[in-house]
Amino acid sequence: MKLKLFFIVVLLIIGTTQLLFSQTDVEAQLQQLRNEITQLRSQLDSLKNQTTSESFGESDVERLEERLDERIQELEKKIDAGSRASSSTILNPRTTAFINLAARYDNKSVLDYEGVAEISNRPYLRSLELDFRQAVDPYADAVAIIAIEDEAGTGYAVEPEEVYGVIKRLPLLESAPLGLKVKMGQFRAPFGVSNKIHMHDLPWTTRPLIVSKYLGTEHGDFFESGFNPVGVDFDFFLPNFLTDVTKEVNFSIVRGEEFGLPSDISTDKTLGYVGHLNISKDWDNEHLLNLGLSFYGEGNFLSNKGITEADDKSLLGIDFTYKWAPAENRESKSLVLGGEFMQGSQLLTDSVKGITRNNPFGWYGYVQYQTSSWLYLGARYDWLEEPTLEKPVTQSFAAYASYYTSEYFRLRLGYEQRWSDIEQVNALGSLLFEVNFVFGSHPTEPYWVNR
Amino acid sequence: MKSYSLVLICLLIFGSSIGVCQNKLNVLTTLNYLRYVTQQVGGEKVEVSALANPKQDPHYVTPTPRMNQAANGIDLFIESGLGLDSWAKNVIDASGNPKIQPGNPGHLVATINVPVKELPTEVSRAWGDIHPQGNPHVWLDPLNMKIVAENIAERLSKLDGTNSAYYQQQLESFKHRIDVALFGDELLNTIGKKAGDILSRKAKNGDLQSWLKSKKLDTKLNGWFKKAERLNGTKVMSYHKTYVYFSERFGLNIVGELEEKPGIPPPPKHRDAVVEQIKRDNIKVILNDNFYSTEAADYIASKTQAKVFLTYIDVGAAPEVDTYEKLINYLLDKLLTTN
Numbered sequence: 001m002k003l004k005l006f007f008i009v010v011l012l013i014i015g016t017t018q019l020l021f022s023q024t025d026v027e028a029q030l031q032q033l034r035n036e037i038t039q040l041r042s043q044l045d046s047l048k049n050q051t052t053s054e055s056f057g058e059s060d061v062e063r064l065e066e067r068l069d070e071r072i073q074e075l076e077k078k079i080d081a082g083s084r085a086s087s088s089t090i091l092n093p094r095t096t097a098f099i100n101l102a103a104r105y106d107n108k109s110v111l112d113y114e115g116v117a118e119i120s121n122r123p124y125l126r127s128l129e130l131d132f133r134q135a136v137d138p139y140a141d142a143v144a145i146i147a148i149e150d151e152a153g154t155g156y157a158v159e160p161e162e163v164y165g166v167i168k169r170l171p172l173l174e175s176a177p178l179g180l181k182v183k184m185g186q187f188r189a190p191f192g193v194s195n196k197i198h199m200h201d202l203p204w205t206t207r208p209l210i211v212s213k214y215l216g217t218e219h220g221d222f223f224e225s226g227f228n229p230v231g232v233d234f235d236f237f238l239p240n241f242l243t244d245v246t247k248e249v250n251f252s253i254v255r256g257e258e259f260g261l262p263s264d265i266s267t268d269k270t271l272g273y274v275g276h277l278n279i280s281k282d283w284d285n286e287h288l289l290n291l292g293l294s295f296y297g298e299g300n301f302l303s304n305k306g307i308t309e310a311d312d313k314s315l316l317g318i319d320f321t322y323k324w325a326p327a328e329n330r331e332s333k334s335l336v337l338g339g340e341f342m343q344g345s346q347l348l349t350d351s352v353k354g355i356t357r358n359n360p361f362g363w364y365g366y367v368q369y370q371t372s373s374w375l376y377l378g379a380r381y382d383w384l385e386e387p388t389l390e391k392p393v394t395q396s397f398a399a400y401a402s403y404y405t406s407e408y409f410r411l412r413l414g415y416e417q418r419w420s421d422i423e424q425v426n427a428l429g430s431l432l433f434e435v436n437f438v439f440g441s442h443p444t445e446p447y448w449v450n451r
Numbered sequence: 452m453k454s455y456s457l458v459l460i461c462l463l464i465f466g467s468s469i470g471v472c473q474n475k476l477n478v479l480t481t482l483n484y485l486r487y488v489t490q491q492v493g494g495e496k497v498e499v500s501a502l503a504n505p506k507q508d509p510h511y512v513t514p515t516p517r518m519n520q521a522a523n524g525i526d527l528f529i530e531s532g533l534g535l536d537s538w539a540k541n542v543i544d545a546s547g548n549p550k551i552q553p554g555n556p557g558h559l560v561a562t563i564n565v566p567v568k569e570l571p572t573e574v575s576r577a578w579g580d581i582h583p584q585g586n587p588h589v590w591l592d593p594l595n596m597k598i599v600a601e602n603i604a605e606r607l608s609k610l611d612g613t614n615s616a617y618y619q620q621q622l623e624s625f626k627h628r629i630d631v632a633l634f635g636d637e638l639l640n641t642i643g644k645k646a647g648d649i650l651s652r653k654a655k656n657g658d659l660q661s662w663l664k665s666k667k668l669d670t671k672l673n674g675w676f677k678k679a680e681r682l683n684g685t686k687v688m689s690y691h692k693t694y695v696y697f698s699e700r701f702g703l704n705i706v707g708e709l710e711e712k713p714g715i716p717p718p719p720k721h722r723d724a725v726v727e728q729i730k731r732d733n734i735k736v737i738l739n740d741n742f743y744s745t746e747a748a749d750y751i752a753s754k755t756q757a758k759v760f761l762t763y764i765d766v767g768a769a770p771e772v773d774t775y776e777k778l779i780n781y782l783l784d785k786l787l788t789t790n
Contacts, residue, residue: 069652076566138554141544169549179523179547236547237520246516280516285504288515325513327506328742331716373716373744406715 037075044068093132093144096440100126100200104222105431111424112152113212113220120430124150127199127224129161131440139169145198152219161198162187162228178236189227190235190250190276191215191294192319192340199224203336203368203376204400205414205432209384210342210362214315216260229254229272250276256298261360261387263313264349272298286327292319317342325370332373339365348389360385376402392421398432408438476611477525481536482509484590485529485561485599487766487775491625492604496614502542505767508742510714514541522546525557526610529603532560533567535587559606562587565595566655568695582713591764592696593633593675593779594651597626632776635673642668654700675701678783685786688729688757689738690748693764697782706732709739709747717747729755735789738762741769760785 044065103123104110110120127150133143147161164185170176188196194211205222212225219225231254238247256272275295282288294317318341325334341363350356362385368378382396398416412434420426478499480486486501493499502521503512509531522528522542528551530539543551543558550557567585589595604622608615630639630647633654639646653659659676663669679701687698690709698705707728711721728734729751737759739748748759762782763772772778 066649066652069656073566073652073655135553138552139549166544168544168547168552176547176549179520181545181547237523244517246520248516248520278516282515282517285502285507285512285515288513290516323513327504329744330508330511330742332744 033075037072040068040072040075044072093134093142094440096131096438098127098129098131098198098200099435099437100129101435102126102205102222103433107429108427110428110430112223113217114152117152117154119153119220119222122153124153124223126150126222129198129200136165139167141166141168147224149224152223160186161224178239180234180236183233183235184231186228186230187233189215189229189231189252189254189274189296190233191227191274191296191315192276192292192317192342193290193321193338194340195226200436200438203366203378203402204380204398205412205434206398206416208340208364208380209382209394209396210340210364212260213384213387214261214342214344214360214362216258225260227259229256229258231255231272233274244281246278246280248278248280250274250278259296259298259313259315261313261315261344261346262348263346265347265355272296284327286325288321288323290319290321293317294319312345313347314345315342316344332370334368334370334376336368336378337366339363344387346387350389356389358387358389358391360387360391374403374405376400376404378402386422390421394418394420394422394425410434410436412436476527476607478527478529479522479525480529480561481512481539481542482531483765483767484596484775484778485531485603488561488596488600488625489529489603489607492600492618492621493607494617494621496611496617497607501767502539503536503765505763505765506741506769508740509535509765512536512538514538514545516545518542519545519547522551523548525551527551527557527559527606529559529561529606531587531590532562533584533587533589534582556606556609559602561599561602562589562595563602565589565598568699569692586692586695588693588764589696590775591694591779591782592700593629593775594655594700595696596775597629597651600625628776631674632779633674633676635671635677637673638663638668638671641671675779675783678787682783682786685736685789686732686734687736687738687786688725688734688751690740690743693740694738701783703786706734709737709751716744722747722750726751726754729757736760736786740764758789 101123104120106120108120109118111117112119128148130146130148131143132145133141136142142165144163145161146158146163148156148158151157162185164183164187167182167184168176170180170182188198190196192211194202194208195215199207207221207225209221212221215225216227217225231252233250233252235248235250238249252274254272254274255270257270259272273296277293279291280289294315296315296317298313319339321336321338323334323336341361343359343361346358346360347355348358362383364380364382366378366380368376370376378400380396380398380400382394382398384394384396385391386394396416396418398414400412400414402410402412404410412432414432414434416428416430416432418425418428418430420428475496475498476493478489478493478497480489480499480501482503483501483505486499489497489499500521502518503509519542523546525548528539528543528546528548530536543553548557549555552558567589569582569586571583571585590599600622604618607618611618626647630650634647634650638650642649650659653662654676660669663672683702684704685702686704686706687694688707688709689705692708692710692713694703694705697703707725709717709722709725711717717725729737734755734757737748737752737757739745739759739761741761741763745759745761751757752759762785763769763778765772766775766778767773772781
């Protein structure tokens with residue numbers, strides 16, 4: 001753990017030093033060019049004083065003047081190009097850091113999902129994410145997002161949140177058929193919408209219950225959770241010749257062991273398959289509608305057994321998102337509506353019936369309205385059948401106010417009320433406070449809706 | 452079953468190769484001013500469209516799946532650069548189109564070689580949403596627009612060498628139109644050969660007027676420069692640092708911005724400071740880009756004698772600015788109503 005931190009610090013120091021040296025070189029060259037321009041300008045001024053001819057561009061003096069003018073403008077172009085190249089991203093990865101702090105105040109004791117640590121009534125540095133991304137060569141990009149995460153108050157762990165390469169041009173092919181992009185490494189699986197979003201980018205302080213319960217549970221919905229396996233993802237468009245609706249498909253082959261939905265049947269299967277079809281339409285970049293269909297399944301097609309009904313585990317999902325932001329006055333008004341529905345299929349052991357197939361179901365829906373440049377108001381409702389045979393139901397309603405000074409700094413205050421068949425969770429009321437800092441070289445790009 | 456698969460494969464291949472079958476170069480631009488100039492230079496040899504809604508703030512465009520797919524089959528992607536349309540990177544990444552990746556001929560930053568203003572000496576987010584590469588609103592200076600057109604013509608020629616002469620001819624024609632609009636026909640005809648280049652250089656160096664006087668040509672000046680003579684030195688307040696290039700070219704005096712720091716909406720204390728400044732300097736106009744809220748400008752106008760002008764800055768944002776020439780005319784005419 002300490003060794004990992006040491007390596008990260010050393011890497012950051014080396015990167016920064018290289019950057020300083022390269023910038024100094026460029027600055028010196030730019031200064032030389034500026035000096036040359038100053039000299040040329042003074043020569044030009046003295047020539048102008050000598051120009052008396054009434055013809056245009058004919059006399060020797062005027063021709064000289066013209067040449068000097070052109071030379072000055074050439075040098076100015078070089079300065080311009082040099083200044084652009086001296087951007088802080090020169091040959092170094094674009095680096096961004098995200099600090100996510102959250103605190104909770106509860107009306108009763110709350111334990112993490114494993115029932116080990118009490119997490120109620122205290123503040124947390126939930127995560128520090130370091131995001132490095134850059135082109136590797138003309139054919140590939142690489143992304144490494146390293147997270148230093150709070151393990152539900154029991155200590156910190158350094159973990160790869162996402163580490164992958166994207167191949168943009170396949171070997172032997174000049175173009176990628178159907179816009180195929182191949183992603184290899186560890187990544188947040190393209191199941192639905194919310195699972196793909198990092199915790200600090202979520203429009204809420206907690207993850208939706210279905211994501212943390214069905215897709216991947218580390219320490220519950222208050223800490224980072226979801227399904228981010230190692231694997232390969234194929235992302236492509238379906239041909240668009242029938243309508244002006246965009247249809248994009250993700251198909252991933254991943255390591256399935258970390259999938260959240262539990263199963264009592266131990267199998268030798270190690271592969272999981274994730275599919276997502278996103279159907280999308282937007283109108284003048286003001287209204288955007290996304291409808292998605294997701295599937296997760298497990299099986300080892302290469303084994304003699306293949307997939308049999310007795311040991312498969314799967315999850316189906318439907319998601320929708322509607323976003324509105326007017327073309328004019330866009331920075332101060334927007335609306336988002338969305339939701340996801342998931343139904344799982346798992347095999348659990350019942351003391352009477354033996355091995356039984358269980359189909360837990362859950363969903364959430366949310367709305368977020370932006371009232372000004374600074375303020376977003378939102379609410380989310382969750383309904384979840386726990387993935388156990390008894391399928392106890394937990395419901396949650398949360399309301400949030402998010403205050404942004406810019407897309408780099410956000411404060412969020414929320415209240416969440418839960419009702420559940422599980423006594424420990426029932427009648428839980430939580431006041432949630434969150435602070436998010438984003439700093440680094442990333443441009444002014446919207447991470448989620450308008451922020 | 453096999454025949455169904457065959458039909459499906461044929462449809463997929465057909466769908467993905469629609470763009471390839473066309474003779475025209477398929478071009479996609481981020482902003483509409485780039486679409487316009489590409490169309491002027493590319494003429495009938497290009498098929499060009501833009502991603503952003505021209506009414507939108509070009510800094511904040513949300514990439515959508517439609518945009519990603521639109522960029523998939525194209526030959527050339529043109530962005531403005533200088534950090535203005537940095538969202539283009541998301542579209543390029545998601546397009547799955549190797550041809551338009553940065554570093555390839557199918558990717559062009561159109562403002563290369565344009566002399567950039569306001570390069571920051573200190574790059575820090577403490578200064579707001581600053582642009583580390585300088586102020587990006589270069590196209591509001593028509594002289595810069597000619598450089599942008601040259602860049603586009605050069606790239607079209609590189610991608611489609613057989614029509615190189617055509618693109619060059621179209622470029623010269625476009626530049627001549629801009630020169631006529633800037634200086635007027637009579638002056639260009641009097642000077643003759645290379646008139647546009649000579650006058651543009653003089654204008655860039657800030658000695659157009661004195662040079663014309665020395666040559667006794669000042670009475671022949673017409674076009675936007677003549678129109679703008681009445682604006683010379685007019686003090687103006689703007690919401691954002693949008694008009695830096697426009698004001699330098701046409702002699703406006705931008706005395707400040709409503710935003711205390713770029714990209715950060717004006718806080719109440721700064722609004723009051725602007726009110727004081729407007730009263731003190733007798734400023735009559737606040738330029739408020741159409742995509743920014745007029746709340747702050749309206750408040751300031753209510754406390755002073757200044758008028759709020761809602762302005763468009765991209766081609767096609769309204770019917771009256773559906774060409775670049777109309778856009779510059781529109782801005783000049785709007786400002787002239789104050790004098």
